[in-house]
Amino acid sequence: MSEKKLKVAILGTGNIGTDLLMKVLQSPNLECAVFIGRNLQSQGILKARDLGINISNRGINEIIDNPDCCDLVFDATSASSHRTHWEILKTLGKIVIDMTPSNIGQMFVPAINDLSILNQEHININMISCGGQVSIPIAHAITQTHSNTKYIEVVSSIASLSAGPGTRANIDEYIHTTEKGLALFSGCGNTKTILNLNPASPCIHMQTTIFAEVDKPDIEALSKKIEVLIKKIQAYVPGYKLVVPPVFENNRIVVTVMVSGKGDFLPEYAGNLDIINCAAVAAAEEIAKKIDTLRDPVEYRLNYNE
8 A cells, every 4th residue: 555645635524524623633544635625714714724734715626726736626515606615616627515405416325335446536435424334334235134024114313402504404415315325235225314303402313213114034144244344344433333133123123223423523422423423534545545547647636745
């Protein structure tokens, strides 16, 4: 692996963007070249400034005017904003990791699929949603062991305080994109997603239950599959835990997992935000390791720092 770091920009300085910054700073493969928002007095920008990170309040214009500032962009804004940003970033030849539920790029779950998208002309990696990152691996395991799966339903409960303005504004997109991801990775065309915002105090940690309707349950095979899968996920999301192993009741399989955050910037109860950031950093680190195998480096302005 090269000792050079991949230069990244983080677009969006809210909770997700700021926590993502803290994770990037811990990565041996990534360097945050610029942290971009709109308000120089925002909590995220002030924290980045105190850490000595290059900051900007010019939004996407910062990258337009300084296209050599980075090789990869994390877009942690909103689904609607990402649609505009992507049209610009792809013309600049940027690799993009979409943190929003925009449903534009190729969906990616580190525990399941690889980064074959790196062979494509325009690279947009869609991290789906927090609920998708939590539930899709389990749904995938269910259909891998039960080819007769008829229906999958996912119910996630998160602390109300962990759902900021961006999350609340994107709930419709969250539902649609999570259901699409479930169908894509499980192969089951009949899926449903439910999100509950729990105002309880003290705040609850994210908990997600996956229900699957099957004809002939094989709990033993599924349990073995999930045991292996949990270890793969915990390699990049340490707070991912199985709290209710697979059981069969009322003609359906039930599995429940809980996610606690690492506490890099956000509280530990904000596991819903932590898991999508952990997954995004895992994707970026894979890209950093494989960057030398991409097409003409000049085309992608692959500028490295030692």
